[in-house]
Amino acid sequence: MTMAGEDLGEASLRTNGGGGDAVISVSRLTKRYGEIEAVRGIDFEVKRGETFGFLGPNGAGKTTTIKILCTLAKATSGSATVAGLDTSTEPDKVRRMIGLVFQDTTLDLYLTAEQNLRFHAALYAVPPDAVEPRMRQVLDMVGLWDRKDGLVSTFSGGMQRRLEIARGLLHAPHVLFLDEPTVGLDPQTRSSIWAYINGLKKREDITIFLTTHYMDEAENCDRIAIIDHGQIVAIDTPAELKASVGKDRVQIHTADDPAAIAALAERFGIEAAIHDGAVTFSVASGEEFVPRLFSELNVPISSVSVSRPSLDDVFMSYTGSTIRDAEASSTDAMRQMAQRFRAGRR
Amino acid sequence: MATQVTQSPLGTATEAELVSEIRVALPEHGLRHDVRAASIVWQRELIRFRGDRLRAITSLVQPFLFLFVIGTGLSTLANHGLPSDVNFKTFIYPGVLAMSVLFTAIFSAGSIVWDREFGFLREMLVAPVNRGSLVVGKCLGGATIATFQGFVFLALAGFAHVPYNAVLFLTLIGELLLLAFTLTAFGVMMAARIKTFQAFMALTQILVLPLFFLSGALYPLNGLPSWLSVLTRIDPLTYVVGPMREAVFSHLDLPDHVVEKLAPAVTWGSWPVPVGLSLGIVAAMGLTMMGVAIAEFSKTE
Numbered sequence: 001m002t003m004a005g006e007d008l009g010e011a012s013l014r015t016n017g018g019g020g021d022a023v024i025s026v027s028r029l030t031k032r033y034g035e036i037e038a039v040r041g042i043d044f045e046v047k048r049g050e051t052f053g054f055l056g057p058n059g060a061g062k063t064t065t066i067k068i069l070c071t072l073a074k075a076t077s078g079s080a081t082v083a084g085l086d087t088s089t090e091p092d093k094v095r096r097m098i099g100l101v102f103q104d105t106t107l108d109l110y111l112t113a114e115q116n117l118r119f120h121a122a123l124y125a126v127p128p129d130a131v132e133p134r135m136r137q138v139l140d141m142v143g144l145w146d147r148k149d150g151l152v153s154t155f156s157g158g159m160q161r162r163l164e165i166a167r168g169l170l171h172a173p174h175v176l177f178l179d180e181p182t183v184g185l186d187p188q189t190r191s192s193i194w195a196y197i198n199g200l201k202k203r204e205d206i207t208i209f210l211t212t213h214y215m216d217e218a219e220n221c222d223r224i225a226i227i228d229h230g231q232i233v234a235i236d237t238p239a240e241l242k243a244s245v246g247k248d249r250v251q252i253h254t255a256d257d258p259a260a261i262a263a264l265a266e267r268f269g270i271e272a273a274i275h276d277g278a279v280t281f282s283v284a285s286g287e288e289f290v291p292r293l294f295s296e297l298n299v300p301i302s303s304v305s306v307s308r309p310s311l312d313d314v315f316m317s318y319t320g321s322t323i324r325d326a327e328a329s330s331t332d333a334m335r336q337m338a339q340r341f342r343a344g345r346r
Numbered sequence: 347m348a349t350q351v352t353q354s355p356l357g358t359a360t361e362a363e364l365v366s367e368i369r370v371a372l373p374e375h376g377l378r379h380d381v382r383a384a385s386i387v388w389q390r391e392l393i394r395f396r397g398d399r400l401r402a403i404t405s406l407v408q409p410f411l412f413l414f415v416i417g418t419g420l421s422t423l424a425n426h427g428l429p430s431d432v433n434f435k436t437f438i439y440p441g442v443l444a445m446s447v448l449f450t451a452i453f454s455a456g457s458i459v460w461d462r463e464f465g466f467l468r469e470m471l472v473a474p475v476n477r478g479s480l481v482v483g484k485c486l487g488g489a490t491i492a493t494f495q496g497f498v499f500l501a502l503a504g505f506a507h508v509p510y511n512a513v514l515f516l517t518l519i520g521e522l523l524l525l526a527f528t529l530t531a532f533g534v535m536m537a538a539r540i541k542t543f544q545a546f547m548a549l550t551q552i553l554v555l556p557l558f559f560l561s562g563a564l565y566p567l568n569g570l571p572s573w574l575s576v577l578t579r580i581d582p583l584t585y586v587v588g589p590m591r592e593a594v595f596s597h598l599d600l601p602d603h604v605v606e607k608l609a610p611a612v613t614w615g616s617w618p619v620p621v622g623l624s625l626g627i628v629a630a631m632g633l634t635m636m637g638v639a640i641a642e643f644s645k646t647e
Contacts, residue, residue, distance in 0.1 A: 092474050093474070096474040108390070108466045110398075115390075118386070120473075122383055123469075123475045124473060125475075133364055134364055134368060171368060172366075172369045205365065
């Protein structure tokens with residue numbers, strides 16, 4: 001699995017590299033926290049104006065990568081540049097170029113929305129004359145202008161996230177980093193946040209780098225990198241990635257799953273495994289396969305579902321597990337890593 | 347273009363122009379940016395203090411208890427050792443005044459720990475700004491609100507038979523400001539290392555009362571046993587309480603020998619430390635601790 005991952009990373013680097021207008025450029029980046037290697041030598045480039053997504057389970061190295069790009073953590077080896085500036089040697093300049101929205105809120109809940117934005121404007125040296133019009137612009141963009149005098153502690157989770165996005169844009173950054181922008185929000189709010197993100201792409205000259213572990217969100221990106229265990233296993237557009245799988249996914253619920261898996265291997269030569277509680281396997285043409293399945297499997301089947309390749313399947317074909325399985329099997333190492341992140345947070 | 351201008355909510359510039367204007371203007375750097383950053387951190391301190399009446403009230407409870415409960419309760423006993431025209435409350439007033447800024451100053455620094463837990467510290471630390479200016483803004487903010495807190499106690503001066511004299515009050519305010527700054531700097535230095543609010547509170551509890559008791563707030567510093575004498579000279583609060591008491595007593599209508607007995611200068615051995623040096627020591631400590639805090643906050647992971 002690891003071998004395949006490495007090969008693919010190299011291949012996609014060759015096809016996507018070399019663009020002259022790369023806003024983010026990362027090469028052989030690694031980050032160790034003591035014994036744990038959170039990021040293991042990744043390479044990628046993000047072009048100007050692109051929405052680029054990092055897709056992977058929790059603990060895959062997404063947040064670590066974003067922290068290095070934002071100069072919040074130092075890489076153990078390798079290099080990363082943002083807007084042509086090296087993140088390790090010119091952190092202050094990099095920070096002027098980027099906007100950040102973190103997983104957890106970083107708003108002052110006891111200030112009003114406007115006070116939060118004014119604070120930000122002063123720290124980012126937004127010209128005093130521009131603060132007022134720009135503030136109106138970004139608050140309009142996320143639909144919070146009429147709430148600017150409200151205390152942030154009275155805002156809902158979705159409103160707080162929108163305010164953070166507005167704040168991240170206030171100083172007109174070249175790149176906006178969104179670390180799990182919709183985590184912890186209900187589906188309706190998530191889709192409204194995405195409407196705002198997609199809307200802002202039309203109005204601002206901006207590149208967006210985001211991390212997510214939601215497949216449906218990754219669909220919004222121009223390109224995705226799938227990251228697992230600190231390595232990039234695939235980079236491409238969502239459509240290309242799905243096409244590369246080339247197979248339909250079949251999931252069946254049976255009376256005896258182990259027997260069904262054995263029978264599939266024996267009669268059809270198909271490798272199946274249990275994912276998300278169902279026997280799961282891939283075949284070239286699902287609809288044509290299902291009738292054969294019923295007649296030849298000899299294990300009672302209670303339900304069948306056939307699906308076109310989704311990003312879930314892409315993730316599975318590159319990493320060998322579904323993203324939910326990968327999260328459920330979060331090992332002690334990952335938990336340790338999470339603790340280190342928290343301890344290291346400043 | 348013309349229609350875009352009228353459609354724009356700004357009226358003067360298109361959105362794209364505004365974005366590029368901000369981008370071009372961003373590289374403003376240097377002292378002006380630092381001052382602006384420090385000033386917004388300072389303002390935030392004031393805004394939050396205004397919104398938090400409960401904190402303002404609770405941090406006055408202890409000094410109230412000391413001045414009116416302990417001050418009154420002990421006065422029957424303590425007045426035997428005092429000249430008949432000096433009230434015990436007058437004697438402890440400067441020390442209790444210092445105490446009234448003690449809690450507020452340290453707790454305002456403690457809000458850094460709070461900000462760390464609730465994420466806002468991150469917003470400050472990722473900003474393209476000299477972190478030193480953030481620390482300076484924080485220290486000055488804490489000093490300002492703590493001094494405001496002291497105003498409440500200054501207003502009560504009459505109850506401790508301290509005269510409302512403009513020169514005296516300006517002196518006391520200046521000294522309070524200095525004390526509050528140093529205490530905030532101390533708190534900020536601790537907050538750089540301490541990650542949980544509980545730990546910070548615990549440490550504060552351990553430190554605050556000894557600082558207060560060793561400062562000579564409740565007793566004169568002359569004629570103490572040598573171990574206690576040494577400890578009082580280590581306590582930075584001593585070097586503010588001493589000058590404050592000197593200021594108060596110099597504005598009372600008392601014979602010189604009484605003033606000398608009750609409000610002696612802080613001495614090292616037999617050498618009386620001048621007021622200027624006393625305050626200089628406090629300022630130097632404050633600046634040093636602020637320097638340590640700046641160094642701590644300037645580190646990256």
